[in-house]
Amino acid sequence: MRLPYRDPIQLGPTPYEEFLEKEGLPVIRGYFLEDLKAVELKPWKRMGALGCYLNMGDQQETDAYICEIPPASQTLPQRHLFETPIYIVTGRGATTVWHEGDSKRTFEWSAGTIFAIPLNVSYQHFNVSKDEPVRFLAGTNAPQLMNFFHNEDFIFRNPFQFRDRFSNEPEYFSHNKRLTVRSWETNLIPDVNSFALDEYPMKGPGVRIMRFGIAGTTYGCHIQEFPVGSRSTFHRHGPGAIVTVTQGTGFAMVWREGEERQRFEIRPGTIYSPSDLMYHGHFNTGHTTMRHFAMRGRSPKYSQDRYRTKLHDMLPFDEEPPDIHPEYLRELAKNGVKTEISVVEE
Ligand SMILES: [Fe+2]
Numbered sequence: 001m002r003l004p005y006r007d008p009i010q011l012g013p014t015p016y017e018e019f020l021e022k023e024g025l026p027v028i029r030g031y032f033l034e035d036l037k038a039v040e041l042k043p044w045k046r047m048g049a050l051g052c053y054l055n056m057g058d059q060q061e062t063d064a065y066i067c068e069i070p071p072a073s074q075t076l077p078q079r080h081l082f083e084t085p086i087y088i089v090t091g092r093g094a095t096t097v098w099h100e101g102d103s104k105r106t107f108e109w110s111a112g113t114i115f116a117i118p119l120n121v122s123y124q125h126f127n128v129s130k131d132e133p134v135r136f137l138a139g140t141n142a143p144q145l146m147n148f149f150h151n152e153d154f155i156f157r158n159p160f161q162f163r164d165r166f167s168n169e170p171e172y173f174s175h176n177k178r179l180t181v182r183s184w185e186t187n188l189i190p191d192v193n194s195f196a197l198d199e200y201p202m203k204g205p206g207v208r209i210m211r212f213g214i215a216g217t218t219y220g221c222h223i224q225e226f227p228v229g230s231r232s233t234f235h236r237h238g239p240g241a242i243v244t245v246t247q248g249t250g251f252a253m254v255w256r257e258g259e260e261r262q263r264f265e266i267r268p269g270t271i272y273s274p275s276d277l278m279y280h281g282h283f284n285t286g287h288t289t290m291r292h293f294a295m296r297g298r299s300p301k302y303s304q305d306r307y308r309t310k311l312h313d314m315l316p317f318d319e320e321p322p323d324i325h326p327e328y329l330r331e332l333a334k335n336g337v338k339t340e341i342s343v344v345e346e
Pocket residue numbers: 235236237241280
């Protein structure tokens with residue numbers, strides 16, 4: 001049955017699109033980026049570094065950017081009302097955060113570190129290496145805020161200080177607290193690939209996960225792990241996820257109902273972003289654990305999941321297209337990977 005449908009209202013560019021245009025950087029769109037380490041970046045005036053935007057998954061809920069700080073250099077001070085989880089991809093350095101008129105606090109990071117900028121603090125990133133560039137991936141909820149307030153002064157030059165999120169506590173960036181099973185509150189994850197995760201059998205045998213709230217963000221993120229010879233089930237949800245592979249190799253598969261299936265080879269540095277209601281699944285075909293860092297949805301503490309009747313449209317293994325699992329097993333055999341994980345009830 002065909003559902004009633006009307007054409008979307010289109011009255012020219014959205015405030016977020018106008019903002020992107022003014023930023024003057026390349027914008028990567030689509031669902032898949034092979035390697036964020038290999039993307040060519042352009043000078044970024046506002047940041048005082050190099051950058052490009054990612055507006056992937058055909059949506060304007062969230063976006064991301066890749067930023068590179070040349071050796072022995074730093075970004076210009078920034079402050080804004082959108083949230084910013086950050087994943088350091090290469091290099092090492094430090095970030096200074098402060099409320100205007102207050103003393104500054106500096107913390108260090110290196111490749112693999114994840115942290116978030118407390119909301120609307122002033123901040124500046126430093127590359128402390130004399131010869132290696134720093135490259136990082138940042139997710140933001142800027143599209144939502146731009147399209148809601150459509151006022152850049154309010155977003156970039158707002159003096160309000162969220163002291164409830166950050167009050168210059170000495171131990172702020174070493175704070176760590178378990179909230180529930182599979183959820184954690186922290187302000188800095190030292191290494192994405194060594195943080196201990198919890199079992200997540202609903203997503204497939206052997207799969208592990210931890211969901212985070214970082215620096216009081218409502219924007220959610222998680223780390224997910226697939227042991228050797230394991231894969232996820234498919235599921236689908238709203239758009240805006242940014243999934244970055246941090247360890248291991250394999251493939252991802254996406255499709256929308258009635259549309260052709262797409263398969264992407266994935267490795268550290270690959271990013272994918274399923275669009276609205278696009279089924280997606282992750283397959284480890286390598287000889288090591290596969291992990292990804294994903295930014296999406298709400299953080300555990302500020303989740304409103306309890307008010308949603310259907311969180312995830314999970315596709316059980318026995319309802320997925322029947323050729324997918326044999327394709328995965330063939331790929332494992334080709335790579336000489338033995339799997340002891342069975343997704344099919346014996
Ligand atoms: Fe997902």
